[in-house]
Amino acid sequence: MSAELKALDVSIMGREFRVACKEEERQQLLDAVAFLEKRMREVKESGKVVGTERVALIAALQIAHEFLSTRVSGGFDLGEFRRRIATMQETIDRALSEQDELF
Structure with a gap:
């Protein structure tokens, strides 16, 4: 399993973003x-x-x-969810700051 992050360009609502992700997570990110x-x-x-x-x-x-x-009603681990959201938010913030540097 590769931990190396690769850049992936995506478009959301007509805006281009470059996001870093692991190769094995690429399709999930595109989904x-x-x-x-x-x-x-x-x-x-x-x-x-x-x-x-x-x-x-x-x-x-x-x-x-x-x-x-x-x-939540099905025994969901809210702590793990919050940790994953925090990680995603950090990834989004990094991607957006890199996007801002391009302009």
Whole structure:
């Protein structure tokens, strides 16, 4: 199992992002991007939310709510979930800061 991170360029709502991920996690990340893109488009098309950041936030809240409501009742490890979310947030923050440096 390779721990080496590789750059992956993804597009979400017409914006390009470079994200680092392990090769064996590449497809999962692409699936997550597709899922997020779909949810953000649904929020945007509802016409109730304006602005990409707000659309992203509402989509993220909907996804988190759905995830927690289906998992917590089944003996879900909330501590592990929080650790994984923190790791994902750090990865997103790094990717966005690298994106900002490009411009």
